[in-house]
Amino acid sequence: EEAEALCRANNAVPPLTVRTNTLKIDREGLLRRLEAEGMEPRATPYSPWGLILGKAEGLTEGEAFREGLFQVQDEAAQLISWLLGPKPGQRVLDLCAAPGGKTTHMAELMGDEGEIVAVDVSPRKLKLLKENCLRLGLRIVRPRRADATGPLPFRPGSFDRVLADVPCTGLGVLRRHPDAKWRVRPEDPERLSRIQLQILREGARMLKGEGLLLYSTCTLTLEENEGVIEEFLRDGGFELLDPREEFPGLEGLFSPEGFLLTLPHRHGTDGFFAALLRKRG
Incomplete structure (x- = not known):
């Protein structure tokens, strides 16, 4: 059963996750910035720096990316x-x-x-x-x-x-x-x-x-x-x-x-x- 669950997960579309650059902003501040850019972010359950994005279109063209506020990372x-x-x-x-x-x-x-x-x-x-x-x-x-x-x-x-x-x-x-x-x-x-x-x-x-x-x-x-x-x-x-x-x-x-x-x-x-x-x- 576990092997089947792993196979199903490996066939699913993975989430896009970013890591807050805490030298420039905290996670809550980045969440608000990405909300304003329409990315539908939510906090990751394990990493204290991560945000999972519900949408990602135009992510690397946005101001937050250009300002170096985050890095894409699982x-x-x-x-x-x-x-x-x-x-x-x-x-x-x-x-x-x-x-x-x-x-x-x-x-x-x-x-x-x-x-x-x-x-x-x-x-x-x-x-x-x-x-x-x-x-x-x-x-x-x-x-x-x-x-x-x-x-x-x-x-x-x-x-x-x-x-x-x-x-x-x-x-x-x-x-x-x-x-x-x-x-x-x-x-x-x-x-x-x-x-x-x-x-x-x-x-x-x-x-x-x-x-x-x-x-x-x-x-x-x-x-x-x-x-x-x-x-x-x-x-x-x-x-x-x-x-x-x-x-x-x-x-x-x-x-x-x-x-x-x-x-x-x-x-x-x-x-x-x-x-x-x-x-x-």
């Missing part, structure tokens, strides 16, 4: 940066960062104070990241073209937080990218899990002692999610954290082990997985 994706919890003044490494939805959210959470090194291999996507930062008024993001599988051109142990939002089969976002039903092959989860583990290990190498590392995907396969984390933890030097106490009221978004797991048919969001890890000092 509610589940908004939870990823929140879970990592970067603080003002910290140095953060964002791997596979472009086009920058989570990068820009972290910059907002940091009050645009500190530094975010945003790594991606695609020049085209890095251009989009730069454009988003400019529109949103963010100054602390340093885009850098590099392969996240490494070796990265940074000093090991020099970052307070690392986000590894790795490439994956994308089976959590089929409702947005239905072509993946025909594109993804049976051998892809295993093949991608090796790349994901390589990126995770490289991110771990960049992290300071006691620093936090967040691994996230937008897929639902065990090989790419729990399997990668289990293999990584065998390396030693890291512990898996259970962040549920830090997010009262959102316990239903987490597994018993403390993994974030959002599902389209349960939560109305895209399907995301995330694991929060701390490096032993």
